[in-house]
Amino acid sequence: xxxxxxxxxxxxxxxxxxxxxxxxxxxxxxxxxxxxxxxxxxxxxxxxxxxxxxxxxxxxxxxxxxxxxxxxxxxxxxxxxxxxxxxxxxxxxxxxxxxxxxxxxxxxxxxxxxxxxxxxxxxxxxxxxxxxxxxxxxxxxxxxxxxxxxxxxxxxxxxxxxxxxxxxxxxxxxxxxxxxxxxxxxxxxxxxxxxxxxxxxxxxxxxxxxxxxxxxxxxxxxxxxxxxxxxxxxxxxxxxxxxxxxxxxxxxxxxxxxxxxxxxxxxxxxxxxxxxxxxxxxxxxxxxxxxxxxxxxxxxxxxxxxxxxxxxxxxxxxxxxxxxxxxxxxxxxxxxxxxxxxxxxxxxxxxxxxxxxxxxxxxxxxxxxxxxxxxxxxxxxxxxxxxxxxxxxxxxxxxxxxxxxxxxxxxxxxxxxxxxxxxxxx
Numbered sequence: 001x002x003x004x005x006x007x008x009x010x011x012x013x014x015x016x017x018x019x020x021x022x023x024x025x026x027x028x029x030x031x032x033x034x035x036x037x038x039x040x041x042x043x044x045x046x047x048x049x050x051x052x053x054x055x056x057x058x059x060x061x062x063x064x065x066x067x068x069x070x071x072x073x074x075x076x077x078x079x080x081x082x083x084x085x086x087x088x089x090x091x092x093x094x095x096x097x098x099x100x101x102x103x104x105x106x107x108x109x110x111x112x113x114x115x116x117x118x119x120x121x122x123x124x125x126x127x128x129x130x131x132x133x134x135x136x137x138x139x140x141x142x143x144x145x146x147x148x149x150x151x152x153x154x155x156x157x158x159x160x161x162x163x164x165x166x167x168x169x170x171x172x173x174x175x176x177x178x179x180x181x182x183x184x185x186x187x188x189x190x191x192x193x194x195x196x197x198x199x200x201x202x203x204x205x206x207x208x209x210x211x212x213x214x215x216x217x218x219x220x221x222x223x224x225x226x227x228x229x230x231x232x233x234x235x236x237x238x239x240x241x242x243x244x245x246x247x248x249x250x251x252x253x254x255x256x257x258x259x260x261x262x263x264x265x266x267x268x269x270x271x272x273x274x275x276x277x278x279x280x281x282x283x284x285x286x287x288x289x290x291x292x293x294x295x296x297x298x299x300x301x302x303x304x305x306x307x308x309x310x311x312x313x314x315x316x317x318x319x320x321x322x323x324x325x326x327x328x329x330x331x332x333x334x335x336x337x338x339x340x341x342x343x344x345x346x347x348x349x350x351x352x353x354x355x356x357x358x359x360x361x362x363x364x365x366x367x368x369x370x371x372x373x374x375x376x377x378x379x380x381x382x383x384x385x386x387x388x389x390x391x392x393x394x395x396x397x398x399x400x401x402x403x404x405x406x407x408x409x410x411x412x413x414x415x416x417x418x419x420x421x422x423x424x425x426x
Contacts, residue, residue: 002411004095006103007161009040016404016414017041022089022230023415024071024261028117033069038263038416039093043112048109053100054092058084071122071206071264075227078209078354079268082227084270114289118262120170121230122206122353126342127163127258129202129234129250129357134278134333136362139374155285158334158342160359163234164255168355171231175420177395178256180240190312194237194253197237197393197422200360201307201401202232203329205336207266207354212348219293222337223267225350231261231305231401231418232357238373238392260355261401261418269413273405275300277335290336299337303329305361305403307370312396313386314425321400322384327363327370395424 003019004011010018017023017038027036027043036043045067049055055063060082065073075083091097092106131137134154141149153159167173179198183189208227211217217225234254241253277299286292293299305328308321334342339356350356360370369375372392375382383391393399403415 003090005039005093005094006095006098007040007042009042010093012040014407014412016412016416017039018188018411018413019093020355020411021265021269021413022086022421023265023269024074024121025262025264026070026119026121027111032407033119035066035068035071035074037089037111041408042110043113043116044089044093044106045109045111046333049092049106052105052109053107055088058088061114064115067078070120070353070381071227075122075206075208076210079224081116082266083268086266088236095208118170118172118266120260121170121262121264122352124165124168124355126354127165127168127357128160128355129163129254130334130339130357131159131359132332132334132339133358133360133362133370135331135364135368136360136370137373138280139362139369139377143373143377156288157311160339160343161249163258165355168257168258168260169258171416171420173259173420174423175257175259176423177237177425178237178240178252180237180252181243182239183243189243194240194426195392196238198238198372199307199393199399200234200236201325201327202234202357202359203305203403204230204232204260204305204355207350207352210350210352210354211344216347217341217344217350219295219337219341221290221311222340223295225340226267226336228264228266229270229415230264231340231403231415233259233401233418233420235259235373235420237248243405257420258420259420261415263416265279265413265415267380270301270303270405272410273302273304273407273413274298275330278331278333287338291341295337296335299335300330300332301405302407303403303405305329305370305401308400308402309382309384309390310398310400311384311388311394313388315398317386319385321398325367325369326384327361327368329358329361331363332358332361393422395422
């Protein structure tokens with residue numbers, strides 16, 4: 001049964017942020033940054049709630065972390081503390097659990113979402129990008145190795161690379177077209193702006209308490225490390241990437257920018273949308289023992305992901321953004337828990353606020369591609385409503401990712417948007 005809030009906007013059909021969601025973000029407030037929780041069209045300032053004693057009775061450590069300018073300290077507390085805080089916030093915002101006086105006190109700490117300036121949710125120390133969608137890996141592999149698109153290790157190893165944390169930006173920013181070495185066929189490489197700028201539709205998970213160096217995280221405990229999920233766009237310069245990536249993998253073709261959504265949805269909010277993990281076809285190898293768990297029967301998440309493109313010409317003509325693709329997180333070959341367990345299986349230590357991303361999430365159906373590299377592998381380019389054609393992103397293009405869980409009998413749990421606009425060259 002859906003819960004009701006005393007804030008009308010939280011109960012509006014189609015809202016990303018009903019009472020059952022309560023995602024965390026960082027909002028610029030006066031001269032400092034505060035932890036905020038999205039509810040309907042508003043943001044609840046947790047620093048103000050602490051000052052007004054609305055969180056009294058919670059463990060002191062939880063109260064203290066709500067006054068921090070980033071989420072790292074709260075992430076470090078672990079699932080029990082997260083659940084206690086979530087229950088208190090739900091109680092403060094629920095229609096049938098608060099007095100008019102309490103509602104008045106809470107309302108004093110609401111910030112309109114419209115016009116709010118959002119920051120990165122955490123101080124991100126490390127960033128790892130996986131390659132967990134077999135549909136994506138197969139389509140990309142077919143472009144370069146038609147006879148053998150998947151390398152032999154793919155069905156055994158959750159493949160990943162270590163990304164650049166310093167160039168992660170929050171949704172809404174400008175993305176500058178990178179320059180790098182580009183080599184056309186039968187010619188010498190040149191140093192020039194990329195002509196093959198692409199997006200990647202991904203989901204990120206923020207690490208909670210983490211693990212000591214040398215102590216792997218077993219599958220049974222892996223999801224206890226997930227504070228919450230966000231949307232990720234790992235922008236890619238395909239022409240730079242294709243020349244540089246052998247033998248050591250992605251470098252300048254990826255490290256110029258990665259966008260993340262402003263809101264981090266708690267894993268607890270996604271519990272009603274858990275589904276079985278991807279079913280491997282008959283004859284495929286089973287995961288090695290350290291990557292197996294009875295929990296695989298609920299290891300997937302029915303999370304719809306969408307990507308929209310809006311050109312500069314479309315904005316000027318007030319044309320709605322164009323849907324490029326729709327996929328679902330449930331189609332990942334490797335689960336979130338398997339990624340965490342494999343990441344730490346050699347003793348690597350994860351820390352609060354580290355970001356792990358799934359890699360491009362693509363589905364098996366037409367129009368479920370998660371990037372332009374896949375979408376334009378056929379001869380015809382993408383045609384926008386204005387008649388413009390796209391094989392890769394042009395200056396002024398704005399890409400927006402969206403994600404939501406929705407099914408009968410449960411509220412829509414949304415992630416807000418994750419957008420970036422390609423700067424117009426001087």
